Amino acid sequence: xxxxxxxxxxxxxxxxxxxxxxxxxxxxxxxxxxxxxxxxxxxxxxxxxxxxxxxxxxxxxxxxxxxxxxxxxxxxxxxxxxxxxxxxxxxxxxxxxxxxxxxxxxxxxxxxxxxxxxxxxxxxxxxxxxxxxxxxxxxxxxxxxxxxxxxxxxxxxxxxxxxxxxxxxxxxxxxxxxxxxxxxxxxxxxxxxxxxxxxxxxxxxxxxxxxxxxxxxxxxxxxxxxxxxxxxxxxxxxxxx
Ligand code: SAH
Numbered sequence: 282x283x284x285x286x287x288x289x290x291x292x293x294x295x296x297x298x299x300x301x302x303x304x305x306x307x308x309x310x311x312x313x314x315x316x317x318x319x320x321x322x323x324x325x326x327x328x329x330x331x332x333x334x335x336x337x338x339x340x341x342x343x344x345x346x347x348x349x350x351x352x353x354x355x356x357x358x359x360x361x362x363x364x365x366x367x368x369x370x371x372x373x374x375x376x377x378x379x380x381x382x383x384x385x386x387x388x389x390x391x392x393x394x395x396x397x398x399x400x401x402x403x404x405x406x407x408x409x410x411x412x413x414x415x416x417x418x419x420x421x422x423x424x425x426x427x428x429x430x431x432x433x434x435x436x437x438x439x440x441x442x443x444x445x446x447x448x449x450x451x452x453x454x455x456x457x458x459x460x461x462x463x464x465x466x467x468x469x470x471x472x473x474x475x476x477x478x479x480x481x482x483x484x485x486x487x488x489x490x491x492x493x494x495x496x497x498x499x500x501x502x503x504x505x506x507x508x509x510x511x512x513x514x515x516x517x518x519x520x521x522x
Contacts, residue, residue, distance in 0.1 A: 286369070286370075294323070294370075295396055295433075296398070298363070298399045299328070299430055300330050300331060301430055307434055313447055314442065322444050333365070334358055351404035355407060359407065363399070369394050369395075374399045375401060375432035376419065387440050402429070
């Protein structure tokens, strides 16, 4: 992982370029992220791509060169928008063609002062913008959304919950899914018996050593069954001295 570039005195800041600035902060104005926003632990500025259009219709898209369905966000307009925002962090483009977002990348992103996020719409953005600004394409999964906004909110949510003081007393996720390449063990809480189903006895035994072992076994079992490729990674890293 890279050295932190972070200035811990200022909030983690996201500059967002979108056709729908009102979609922000959206769900991030609630719960943990919402409180953290109020406390200025993170901040954001959503820019409307349309504000950079020049013609009287404020159009931002045009038909794809070479033909085909849909519209493409224009290079000149996105270029003006991107050049006008000064950001010290990475420049991201939400894109189904991007590298899948991982917890590892999330942790790197919060060591930056923030990031710039371009949200695509229509068929996407002119390739020259991606090349010229060296945008890092990030995908949130192998499915196609109608726009990058929900993907941006997803990425931001994953980052914000890990910022210092956001989760309060909750352990900052050392045992969470994807830590050590394992999915998390199952959770239970009161009542002790529900619909005839009991909490596994070991969890009420008070023996922390046994509990830890049981949780690790469960995490391994679940990961092996659901995510064999993740389990392979876990095994390989575990074997290293
Ligand atoms: N024609 C494109 C899909 C465009 S979807 C293709 O086939 O690859 C419109 C916009 O939604 C994209 O530009 C991107 O910003 C966003 N988007 C869609 N799916 C996404 C995903 N899985 N991850 C991140 N962003 C996505």
